Amino acid sequence: MKKEITVKFEPLGIRVSTKPGKTIFEIAKDNGLAIRSECGRRDVCGKCKIIIHNMKVVSELTENEEKHLAKKEVP
Numbered sequence: 570m571k572k573e574i575t576v577k578f579e580p581l582g583i584r585v586s587t588k589p590g591k592t593i594f595e596i597a598k599d600n601g602l603a604i605r606s607e608c609g610r611r612d613v614c615g616k617c618k619i620i621i622h623n624m625k626v627v628s629e630l631t632e633n634e635e636k637h638l639a640k641k642e643v644p
């Protein structure tokens with residue numbers, strides 16, 4: 570696994586470097602950014618989708634995450 574990964578927050582165009590192992594919500598908070606969360610981060614609404622360009626730096630999809638993704642959204 571890479572030592573550092575880059576996360577780009579759109580539409581802000583803000584790039585941050587971080588270590589793998591954190592959630593996107595944690596990375597945003599660490600960098601003073603807020604992400605809208607319809608369900609209060611309880612992992613039930615499926616509204617907080619992201620685009621991942623390198624699947625090697627993320628964990629496997631959870632069963633709940635798969636439930637919220639269309640087939641075409643899963644690489």
Ligand code: FES
Pocket residue numbers: 605606607608609610611612613614615616617
């Ligand atoms: S904000 Fe509800 S599942 Fe992510």
